[in-house]
Amino acid sequence: MIVVNTENIPGYAIKEVRGLVQGNTVRTKHAGKDILAGFKNLVGGEVRGYTELLTEARREALERMLAQAQQLGANAVINVRFTTSSVTAGAAELYAYGTAVVVIESPS
Amino acid sequence: MDLVQFLLGIACLIGPLLLGWMIGGTRERRHFQDLDAREARIRGHVIVTQNRTLLVPVAGKQPPQMLTSEVVIASDYLKSFLASWRGFFGGEVRSYRTLLERARREATLRIVEEAEQLGYNAVGNIRLETADLGGANTGRGGAAMAAIVATATVYHSQFAVREDDGPAT
Numbered sequence: 001m002i003v004v005n006t007e008n009i010p011g012y013a014i015k016e017v018r019g020l021v022q023g024n025t026v027r028t029k030h031a032g033k034d035i036l037a038g039f040k041n042l043v044g045g046e047v048r049g050y051t052e053l054l055t056e057a058r059r060e061a062l063e064r065m066l067a068q069a070q071q072l073g074a075n076a077v078i079n080v081r082f083t084t085s086s087v088t089a090g091a092a093e094l095y096a097y098g099t100a101v102v103v104i105e106s107p108s
Numbered sequence: 109m110d111l112v113q114f115l116l117g118i119a120c121l122i123g124p125l126l127l128g129w130m131i132g133g134t135r136e137r138r139h140f141q142d143l144d145a146r147e148a149r150i151r152g153h154v155i156v157t158q159n160r161t162l163l164v165p166v167a168g169k170q171p172p173q174m175l176t177s178e179v180v181i182a183s184d185y186l187k188s189f190l191a192s193w194r195g196f197f198g199g200e201v202r203s204y205r206t207l208l209e210r211a212r213r214e215a216t217l218r219i220v221e222e223a224e225q226l227g228y229n230a231v232g233n234i235r236l237e238t239a240d241l242g243g244a245n246t247g248r249g250g251a252a253m254a255a256i257v258a259t260a261t262v263y264h265s266q267f268a269v270r271e272d273d274g275p276a277t
Contacts, residue, residue: 003174004261006233010165010172037182037253042124044132044184046214047253054178054239054257062176080174082259086240094239107167 001066002076002103009076009103018072018100023064027057028091057094058082065096074100124185132184136206143213146221154220155230155267162232168264169227176259177218180241181211183252191252208254212236215258223262230265234258 002009033049040047061082069077080098087093150156157163165172183191187203194201216234223231239255 002171004172005174005235005259006160006162006172006261010162010263011167012171040182041188041253042127042185043135044128044182044187045135047180047182050180050241050253050255051178053241054180054255058176058178058257080259081235082176082237082257084237084239084257092239092241 001069001074003062003066003080003098004076004078005080005098007079009078011105011107012076012103013106014078014101015104016102018069018074018102020097021065021068021072021074021077021100022095022097023061023066023068024093024095025057025060025064026087026091026093027053027060028088029053053092054084054094057092058096061094061096065098069098069100072100074102076101076103125189128184128186128189132186135184136210139210139214140206143210143217146217147213150217150220150224153229154224155265156216156220156234157230157232158234160233162261162263162265163230164266165230165263166266172261172263173226173228174259174261175219175222175231176257177215177222178239178255178257179211179215179218180239180253180255181207181214183207183254188252204252204254207252208238208256211254211256212258215256219258219260219262223260226262228262228264230267231260231262232265234260 029049037047037049077098077100083095085093190203191201220231237257239257241255
């Protein structure tokens with residue numbers, strides 16, 4: 001499965017369009033990480049717990065999107081976009097969406 | 109007794125500020141130096157654009173691929189303190205500007221470095237977005253965090269050929 005956030009894939013031609021595919025997830029970290037993040041706000045620096053949270057959420061949303069694409073028989077997803085929103089304290093909602101397509105290799 | 113209480117009060121007020129100034133300030137300076145060094149190393153090796161169309165893509169060993177990176181950087185106590193004062197008088201909040209700048213540059217660099225590691229020589233269509241972590245530690249009480257999610261497509265480009273590599277085919 002080729003996944004890109006551009007409108008086309010260089011070296012490939014789009015044969016069929018299978019439509020919009022999407023995936024979302026809402027994730028939180030355990031309270032300990034929230035407390036650690038609170039301490040980080042005293043001294044500054046990267047909050048690894050929250051970076052991880054976003055990474056996990058992104059992977060999850062992407063996987064769900066890809067599962068949908070697979071179901072539709074696509075072999076690539078183009079123009080992928082992400083959005084985040086806040087649902088509740090310390091949680092991140094991640095939404096991934098893109099266009100599922102069937103591509104073939106074409107030297108151009 | 110009163111003196112002790114007074115001193116304790118002062119310590120509680122100054123302590124976190126000092127902590128923010130010494131540790132937070134040092135960390136920020138180091139981070140900026142680190143970013144400068146990594147960006148200088150990347151320059152000329154990898155072409156980085158936010159064009160929607162990819163620049164002269166060529167067929168490489170692998171098809172183009174989407175990469176993502178996330179960075180969350182916390183403000184320190186001094187920054188939050190300065191920002192709350194700025195909120196009273198209005199104007200540019202310089203202490204938070206550097207915070208966001210660091211997060212964005214770090215997120216971009218992580219993608220570029222991963223691309224390089226995977227053998228790509230170009231990064232296109234970079235999209236930087238702020239994420240919302242929902243206010244457990246953000247927003248309220250002056251504590252702020254810069255959360256950036258970055259997305260890009262990495263590919264092989266005819267540009268950005270290293271001189272010692274010869275022309276790409």
